[in-house]
Amino acid sequence: MLSYQHAYHAGNFADVHKHLILHGVIDHILRKESSVTFMDTHAGRGLYPLAAEETSRLHEYRQGVLPLWEGRDSLMGEELLGGWLAALVRAQPDSRRLTHYPGSPWWMGRRLRPRDRQLLFELHPGEHGHLADQPLEGNIRTIHGDGLKGLVERLPVKTPRLCVLIDPSYERKQEYLEVAQALLAALHKARHAVVLVWYPLLPAGRHHELLDAVKAGGVRKVWRSEFRLQTPGRETRGMFGSGMLVVNPPWGLDERLAMAMAQVVPRLGDEASYHGDWWVGE
Ligand code: SAM
Numbered sequence: 001m002l003s004y005q006h007a008y009h010a011g012n013f014a015d016v017h018k019h020l021i022l023h024g025v026i027d028h029i030l031r032k033e034s035s036v037t038f039m040d041t042h043a044g045r046g047l048y049p050l051a052a053e054e055t056s057r058l059h060e061y062r063q064g065v066l067p068l069w070e071g072r073d074s075l076m077g078e079e080l081l082g083g084w085l086a087a088l089v090r091a092q093p094d095s096r097r098l099t100h101y102p103g104s105p106w107w108m109g110r111r112l113r114p115r116d117r118q119l120l121f122e123l124h125p126g127e128h129g130h131l132a133d134q135p136l137e138g139n140i141r142t143i144h145g146d147g148l149k150g151l152v153e154r155l156p157v158k159t160p161r162l163c164v165l166i167d168p169s170y171e172r173k174q175e176y177l178e179v180a181q182a183l184l185a186a187l188h189k190a191r192h193a194v195v196l197v198w199y200p201l202l203p204a205g206r207h208h209e210l211l212d213a214v215k216a217g218g219v220r221k222v223w224r225s226e227f228r229l230q231t232p233g234r235e236t237r238g239m240f241g242s243g244m245l246v247v248n249p250p251w252g253l254d255e256r257l258a259m260a261m262a263q264v265v266p267r268l269g270d271e272a273s274y275h276g277d278w279w280v281g282e
Contacts, residue, residue, distance in 0.1 A: 002124045004169035010048035011061030011101035013268055014242035016068065017227040018198050019107050020264070021244050022165060023084045024257055025194060026111060028250030029163055035115035037157040038108045039164045041147025041182075043120040045130040046105040047091075050098065061101060063229070067267045069098045081260040104165055105131065105140075112138045117159065121147030148182035155189035162193040170199070176206050180213030187219060187247065194248045201241030203232060214245065215280060223249040224279035225257060227264075230271045245279065254278075 009015070029036055048055055055061065068075060068085065076082040087110065089095050091102045102110075109118050117139040122128040128144040136142070143150060151164060164186065168175050176199070183197060197214075199207040214222070228241035246253065254276050261274040 002169075002171065004171050005054060005124070005127065006044040006103065006169070007048055007052055007054035008058055009060050010055050010103070011050065011065040013060075013064045013227065013229050013272075014198075014200070014239065015101065015103075016064045016264065016268075017225070017242040017261075018167065018196075018244060019102075019104065020080065020084050020260055021225060021246065021253075021257060022104060022107050022196060023087065024080050024253050024260075025163065025196060025246065025250060026108065027080075027083070028253060029161065029194065030111060030113070032161070034161055035113075035117075035159040036161040036163055037159045038112070038116065038118045039147075039151055039154075039162070040104050040108055040118070040120045040167070041151050041164065042167045042169070043105045043122045043131055043142070043147075044103045044167075045127055046103050046120075046134040046136070048101045048103060050101060055101075063268060065101055066098065068264065071267055075263055078260055078263050080256045081263055084260075104167060105134070105136070108163075108165065109136060109138065109140055112140070114139070115159075117141075119143065119150075119154065121145055121150045123147065148178060152182055152185045152189070155186055157190070162190050164193055164195045165198070166195065167198040170206070173206060176210040177213055180210050180217065183214060183247070184217040184219065192248060194246065194250065197245040197247070199243045199245075200239045201226065201228065201232075201243055202239055203236050207243060211245075211279075219247060220280060220282060221248050222246070222278075222280040223254055223276065225254075225276045226274070227261065228271075228273045228275075229269055231273070
């Protein structure tokens with residue numbers, strides 16, 4: 001049974017990290033003319049009003065997007081972060097106030113060109129209902145179903161290029177391995193796809209199962225990006241960091257993200273830290 005609802009966490013530090021990378025990857029992808037299919041295997045609702053009951057329960061966005069929003073005048077000059085913040089401003093019904101946080105379907109879909117397409121999978125019936133109610137414009141399809149299965153079944157795609165975000169809730173322990181298996185199967189059918197895989201950094205360290213399985217599967221060209229809000233210690237409970245693998249990352253993404261994160265880190269807490277590396281080379 002699915003119980004996770006992203007509305008409780010919308011706009012938190014992990015969303016900032018994840019969506020900044022997604023935004024940067026899409027910048028690079030759209031520099032080329034040829035058409036792209038964007039797939040979001042775990043789409044969520046698409047847009048999160050910050051005043052919603054779920055979101056205001058934990059107010060996680062206060063240690064995520066909010067400090068960046070409040071500092072936006074001085075951050076707009078940073079190339080990647082400034083572009084991301086400008087987009088965030090455009091997502092607000094009133095551009096002076098941060099009232100909504102957009103999810104991955106919005107970050108992916110907002111710059112879709114007529115020749116591109118977007119496929120959004122969401123398994124939770126309620127969350128899919130919210131997603132289907134969004135005013136999504138362009139060549140976008142929402143699918144109520146399993147995103148890992150759907151991804152592999154739909155490959156190869158008709159467009160010359162493919163960009164995939166895999167962003168599960170990892171409610172079940174087996175999901176770490178299921179994600180690795182789906183990634184390997186997808187790359188077998190679409191070798192050049194740019195695939196972003198998000199994972200949480202938790203005290204149990206289960207993300208190592210995912211990383212080990214990806215490495216054992218022989219995947220090449222993987223860049224890893226990890227953002228820690230806290231230094232984990234014996235007392236640490238819950239998610240202390242956010243990780244992302246990017247398979248076939250666009251050239252130059254690592255440097256742009258390092259510069260953006262150098263601005264993000266000091267605004268999100270004294271213990272925050274960032275590390276990006278080429279996890280697996282050519
Ligand atoms: N990607 C979203 C974003 O960045 O805005 C957040 C997604 S949230 C972390 C994970 C979502 O995956 C939840 O909405 C959950 O209902 C959904 N989900 C869980 N298992 C799934 C599956 N097998 N296939 C598709 N969606 C699934």
